[in-house]
Amino acid sequence: MLTNYVKIAWRNLVRYRTYSLLNILGLSIGLTCGILIYLTTQFHLSFDTYHAKADRIYRVVTQIKHDDVRFSRGTPKPLGEVLRRDYPFLEQVARLERLHGRIVSVPNAKGGFLKKFDETRTFCFAEPQLFSVFDYEWLIGDPQSTLSAPNSVVLTEKYAHKYFGTANPIGKTLRFDNQVNLTVTGVLKDHPANTNLTYEAYISYSTIASLPNAKESLQAWTDVNSEAMCYVVLPPDMTSDRLASAFPTIRKKYYQADDQSVYNFTLQPLSDVHFNTQYGGRMNKTILFAMTLVGLFLVISACINFINMATAHALKRSKEVGVRKVMGSSRWQLFSQFMTETAIITLVAVVAALILANLGLPGMNKAMSVFNATMSLSDLLDPTPLAIMILLVVFVILLAGFYPALMMAGFNPITALRGRLTTQAVGGFSVRRSLVVVQFFMTQLFTIGVVVVMTQLRYVRQADLGFTKDGIMLLDLPNSASTGNDPLKQETLRQRLLQVSGVQEVALGNQPPASGNINQFPFSYDTQTKPEGFDVQSKIGDHNYLPLFGMRLVAGRNFRATDSTSQEVIVNETVVKRLGKLSPADVLGKRFRIWDTDKTIVGVVNDFYTNSLKTSVKPVVIVNDLAQSHMMAVKVGATDLPKLVKTVEATYNDFFPEQVFTYKFVDELLDEFYRGDRIMLALTQVFSLIAILIGCLGMYGLVSFMVETKSKEIGVRKVLGASAFQVLGLFGREFGRLVLLGFLLAAPLGWWLMNAWLQDYVYRIQLQGWMFLVTVTLAALITLITVSFQSVKAALMNPVKSLRSE
Incomplete structure (x- = not known):
């Protein structure tokens, strides 16, 4: 019997090629995502677990x-x-x-x-x-x-x-x-x-x-x-x-x-x-948990497609079921037959998913390149992943095939042979609607995430950081006094670089205003001998530092070009506020003791970000100490950049032949703060497109079912004078309600999830109505495009064909 089941199942799959291909496509896409997400999750959970202790x-x-x-x-x-x-x-x-x-x-x-x-x-x-x-x-x-x-x-x-x-x-x-x-x-x-x-x-x-x-x-x-x-x-x-x-x-x-x-x-x-970001962990477990849920949702969505397509297809096979029952087939035998078909489709989809996953792994490894990821399908051959993969296949077969097989095995043979199956006999609209609403819900939830993340990252790129970041090249200088920290040598190099065509300004320091290096130090102010209740971040900069980075003094003056004592400091506005002063001018000329050395505050600069927008503006002191300068900032104008870099490199090598010339632009450095968010955005976009594709297949299954069950109703309406546009309205109202219901479920959850994600940013956008309007509009547009082919075909169909048997 099993051989017979397989043979007949294969014949049916070949006979209904479009139906089979759509089911295989939907399942394979969902399983591909599941495999890729599982491999990624397993990779991160395996960090340093191989050590014996x-x-x-x-x-x-x-x-x-x-x-x-x-x-x-x-x-x-x-x-x-x-x-x-x-x-x-x-x-x-x-x-x-x-x-x-x-x-x-x-x-x-x-x-x-x-x-x-x-x-x-x-x-x-x-x-x-x-x-x-x-x-x-x-x-x-x-x-x-x-x-x-x-x-x-x-x-x-x-x-x-x-x-x-x-x-x-x-x-x-x-x-x-x-x-x-x-x-x-x-x-x-x-x-x-x-x-x-x-x-x-x-x-x-x-x-x-x-x-x-x-x-x-x-x-x-x-x-x-x-x-x-x-x-x-x-x-x-x-x-x-x-x-x-x-x-x-x-x-x-x-x-x-x-x-x-x-x-x-x-x-x-x-x-x-690996997971505790407070102590430098590189992966948040919450993200892994969210990715696992996404993978599970996409697999379930693919199974929903199968159920919709299978129950819509059931009408075409009603007479086959009736004949089998009349010839003596039991309900269990019919159930086994249809589950065998589901198993064959699933196994073919698994093979296709493994091929697609293998094609997608290079892209996933590239997205995880910061972790040096080398994931491959061979990772699934280990005992635990292999067992999970087998359980996933069994889960998909049962989830996708159980309901359609049970429903078709229960057909009344007399009704089936007469071709008078009711809508309820093949599952009705209620089950199908619920399943499609789940797909609309997931699709719109992903879309809300994409819109919010894109908007936040655009806000980050356009935010006023309190300094200029464009067109500034950073060069590393040697740390040792014998090679790099020679003020005369530094000044000579600066003058040589200013003679290079395209170079506008040159400044010395230890890091740009915002960087990943956060150095915090205690200090005492004015006549106090004990440290203040907060630390300050330190920056080293010469008299060219503020002008080059476009930073604005709100009180006092800049460092003097002739100062060689390293006893002057400039603080930002946050230091003034934290000291409880009403005006920036109140701190000018006051003692500022840091690194066991007394210095004098000569200026107050505007607040600026020292890290990403995920952190608040910190108290900062800028010290004019050339002995600690190991960075040179070079501001360049619109020019032939590759030629300029070569000229700068040649000049640098003349001064430091024993060093390796390296450079980085400030805007590239700042982009690294949001690398994880960009990876999250890319993955969200990909998963959103996949969810939309799977959802489109689900809608195709539902509209096919509607065309099958409403063919006589459409014929009667057209005979009574209904126009094609009015017939299309039947489908529009049906799917419009489903889109709206999915949105009503997705909107509050999407608002809660994205509001929680935005909490990582001290400076962030506010969730606005247009983000949700874009989501529901996009869902409606995709739905319209998906159902238009079948619905237009039904609206233009000759009513004689559907009413011929009456």
């Missing part, structure tokens, strides 16, 4: 409390040594510090270099214990000894090949930041993509002590660098509470009384590192 690894993080709370994934550098020495019950303690913007060169035999590279976020200082905390695969070297000596470095296989080609890297030398030579002592296998430990080179932690101005930080308890992290491994039988209870004792022992309430340490499980 993953459930016992914790990162110590810091909460810094002033008038607000700042969360840092870093800790004071001495904390790790204290934990290792004073708390021997800990299985392992390991410190590491990620490095930014360092120059690495491969020396030659003549004292020069063969290659030089600008390395950002790929190098770190690490203790040898790190290799006992996490599971690394070693190609060459001993985990216990490779980082035991100063000036040693362990490379990944990729970076060993990058620096030394196919030669054996062990014992080779790298010049780090033009300051120290590092000896390669080990090579690691390249990391998997699903890890937050994305470092390509590990320098021995003991090397820090040999670097200029770095030794002091090893003993500084109030210096919390977000890149200086500490990991611990607890014994198998210990809870995290035991170690957490030791932190108050550490604060009391190593902090002064005023600071004990400021710095608080807590433990973060390794499983939370």
Whole structure:
């Protein structure tokens, strides 16, 4: 019987090719989205789970409390040594510090270099214990000894090949930041993509002590660098509470009384590192949950299409059912026959979905490139994903096929053979309407999301940031005093660049007004000896900094070009407000003590954003300290940009031949703040289009059903004088009500969801009526286009054909 079911099912699918293709198309699209979303979710949930001690690894993080709370994934550098020495019950303690913007060169035999590279976020200082905390695969070297000596470095296989080609890297030398030579002592296998430990080179932690101005930080308890992290491994039988209870004792022992309430340490499980955005996590679990719901909705929507198409198609097969019942088929046999057809369609759709998913994976990996995603269909072959995939297929077969099969198996044979099945016998409009309303609801919910996200991102791009961002190129300058922080050398380079055609202004500083680097420091004001109740963000800038970035003074003056004392500062309006002053002029000439040095406030600048619009304007101080300048801002006009960049590069290389010339424009830097939101927008747009496509197939199924069941009614209306336009009104009213009902369900939920998303932005748009009007108008237009073909065909049909049998 099973062979017979399959044979007949296949014949029916071939006979009704259009019906079969539409069902396969709808199911395959829904399943494709489900597969892609599942792979993405599984990829993020697998981060760092492959480490043997993953459930016992914790990162110590810091909460810094002033008038607000700042969360840092870093800790004071001495904390790790204290934990290792004073708390021997800990299985392992390991410190590491990620490095930014360092120059690495491969020396030659003549004292020069063969290659030089600008390395950002790929190098770190690490203790040898790190290799006992996490599971690394070693190609060459001993985990216990490779980082035991100063000036040693362990490379990944990729970076060993990058620096030394196919030669054996062990014992080779790298010049780090033009300051120290590092000896390669080990090579690691390249990391998997699903890890937050994305470092390509590990320098021995003991090397820090040999670097200029770095030794002091090893003993500084109030210096919390977000890149200086500490990991611990607890014994198998210990809870995290035991170690957490030791932190108050550490604060009391190593902090002064005023600071004990400021710095608080807590433990973060390794499983939370990837998802906790407060401590630098890169993926919000709420987004993963939302994506999972989206995937489930799209699969259910595809199943709804199948149900609508199958029940609409049932009228054409009513006589077949009647004959089968008269010939002795039981209800169970008919049910099995139709479920077999559903299973065949679903399996074909699964094959098509796997092909489509494989074609879509490069795009999904590109969208997740910030995570170095390398997802592939082979990930589905693991036991857990394979079991989930099988369950998904069974779920789709049951959800899509159960109701139509049960309904058709229950046909009355006499009524079916006479061709007088009622609307209720094939499911009626009520079930079909409900299913299509669900599709309209999901489609319009996605559309609301697209409109709101696009509007917010456009607002972000057009917002007044308090400074100019267009046409400003940022150049990195060396950090060391011997090569870069020479005021005379900086001024000479500035004058040379001003002679380049297209260069309008040049300024020195340490970062643009808005950047991802947030440095906050305590300070004291005027005659106060204790720090104020809030910290300030610091910016370094010379007398050209404010004019180049178009920042406006509201009181006082700019820095003097001739000032070389570094004793002058400019604060923003928020500092004035937080100090409780009524006028910006009230702070001019007052003492401002920061970095253990007394300085004088000479000006007040307008408020400006120091980060994305997701954060409020912060108190900022701009210090005229050329010794700390390691950035040059170059404002360019409308000119041949590639030619200008080459000229600037040549000029830069004349001054710093040992450096790597790198540049970035300010507007590109600011765009990185919203990369996650742009990914969200792109995915929402894609899912919206898919939801619309699946919804169109559902509407096609419903309008086909209406044409079948209302053919005689349409014929009678036309005989009685109804025009084609009036006949079209039947379909318009029906679908208009469904669109409106779907909108009434989607609008409040869409408002709530998007209002919650907008809360991430301190400066945001307000939800307005036109956004929802656009949504319902677009849904109505898409509906009109979808149903017009079948409805126009029905309106123009000769009434004689439909009334012939009466």
